[in-house]
Amino acid sequence: MSAGPRVGIVLISHSDALAREAVALVVGIAGDGVAVAPAGGTDDGLLGTSVDKVAAAIVRVDQGAGVVLIPDLGSSVLTARLLEEPGSVVIADVPFVEGAIGAAVAAGTGASLRAVLDAAEDARVYRKL
Amino acid sequence: MDAAFFTAWIDEIARAVTAGRERLTRLDAAIGDADHGANLDRGFTAVREALAAKPPATPGAVLTLAGTTLIRKVGGASGPLYGTALRQMGAALGSAPEVTAGELAAALEAGVAGVRKLGGAEEGDKTMVDALAPAARALTAAVAGGLKDGEALAAARAAAEEGARTAVPLQARKGRASYLGERSAGHEDPGAASTVLILTALHTTATR
Numbered sequence A: 001m002s003a004g005p006r007v008g009i010v011l012i013s014h015s016d017a018l019a020r021e022a023v024a025l026v027v028g029i030a031g032d033g034v035a036v037a038p039a040g041g042t043d044d045g046l047l048g049t050s051v052d053k054v055a056a057a058i059v060r061v062d063q064g065a066g067v068v069l070i071p072d073l074g075s076s077v078l079t080a081r082l083l084e085e086p087g088s089v090v091i092a093d094v095p096f097v098e099g100a101i102g103a104a105v106a107a108g109t110g111a112s113l114r115a116v117l118d119a120a121e122d123a124r125v126y127r128k129l
Numbered sequence B: 001m002d003a004a005f006f007t008a009w010i011d012e013i014a015r016a017v018t019a020g021r022e023r024l025t026r027l028d029a030a031i032g033d034a035d036h037g038a039n040l041d042r043g044f045t046a047v048r049e050a051l052a053a054k055p056p057a058t059p060g061a062v063l064t065l066a067g068t069t070l071i072r073k074v075g076g077a078s079g080p081l082y083g084t085a086l087r088q089m090g091a092a093l094g095s096a097p098e099v100t101a102g103e104l105a106a107a108l109e110a111g112v113a114g115v116r117k118l119g120g121a122e123e124g125d126k127t128m129v130d131a132l133a134p135a136a137r138a139l140t141a142a143v144a145g146g147l148k149d150g151e152a153l154a155a156a157r158a159a160a161e162e163g164a165r166t167a168v169p170l171q172a173r174k175g176r177a178s179y180l181g182e183r184s185a186g187h188e189d190p191g192a193a194s195t196v197l198i199l200t201a202l203h204t205t206a207t208r
Helices: A016-030 A051-061 A075-083 A096-108 A113-124 B003-031 B036-053 B059-073 B078-093 B101-119 B129-144 B149-167 B176-184 B190-207
Strands: A008-013 A036-040 A067-071 A089-091
Touching: A008 A016, A008 A051, A008 A075, A008 A096, A016 A036, A016 A096, A036 A051, A036 A096, A051 A067, A051 A075, A051 B059, A067 A075, A067 A096, A067 A113, A075 A089, A075 B078, A075 B101, A096 A113, B003 B036, B003 B059, B003 B176, B003 B190, B036 B059, B036 B078, B036 B190, B059 B078, B078 B101, B078 B190, B101 B129, B101 B149, B129 B149, B129 B190, B149 B190
Parallel strands: A008 A036, A008 A067, A067 A089
Antiparallel strands: none
C-alpha cells in the first residue's frame, strides 16, 4: 500500500440515488480509504446530469494523483467529456458498477492514474459466467 | 449583425422552444425519454434570464454566455451539445462588435465541428447533426454565392428542414434512440427537430 496521494473516482449517473448507492457499494467492497464521490441527477434532484455537481465532485476527490470519471450513459458521458483534462481527469468507458469497483480496488492500492483506468477497463471483458 | 441581433435570436429561440415544447416532448417520447421539450425550455429560459441580467457587448460574448448557461442548466444531452455548439460559435466570432453572414457561417461550421467531436455523431446517425451540418454548409455556400443575409439564412433553414426530414426513415446510431435499434426508424429525431427550430429562429430574427 502506498501512503501517497490516491487516484480519485467520480461516479456520474442520471440518478442521484444510483450514484450514491454505487459509491456505498464501491466503498463497501474496496474499503473507505478510496476517494470516491457521487455526482448524480440534476441540480434540482431530477434525472439528468449537472456539470456543477460533477465539477465539485472532481475537486472533492482530487488528491493530486488524477481523477477517473465513470459515467453511466448519455448526458453523463457528454458532461464528463466537457470536464476531461488529458493526463489528470480521464473518462473510463466501462460498465458503471463493475468498472467502478475495478477502478476503486486499484486506486486503493495506490496505483497510478493509468493503472486505475486500465483496471476499470478490464471490466469490459470480465465475464460473470 | 451585432450583440442585439444575437440576443434577439436567443429570445426567438426561447419563444419557439416554449411554443414547440409539447411537440418536442412528443417526438422524444416516441424514441427517447420525453424530456427534450422540457429540458430545452428550461435551458433557453435560463439563457434569456442570464442575458437580461448582464447584457454582453459582442455577438461572441452573447453566444458564449448562452452556451455556458445551457451546459449548466439543461441536465440532458442537449445541454452539453447545444451549449458546446454555441460556445464554439462564440469563440469563432471573437470580440468583434459586429459580424458578417460569412463570419456567422464560419462560426456555425465551428459549432457543428464541436458537436461532432463531443457526441461522436456523423451525418446519417439520426441526431441533431443531420440538420445542423447541412444548415452550416448551406449558409457557407449561400454567402459564397453572394446571397443577401436574409436569403442565405433562409437557405440554412431550408437545409436544416430537409436534413431533419431525410433522417426520419433512418435507424438511430447515436443517442438514446439508438437503444431502440430498427424501431427508431420512421420517427423524427427530436434533436434534429429542435435544430430546425433554432435555425428557423435565426431566419425569423434576420428578416423581421
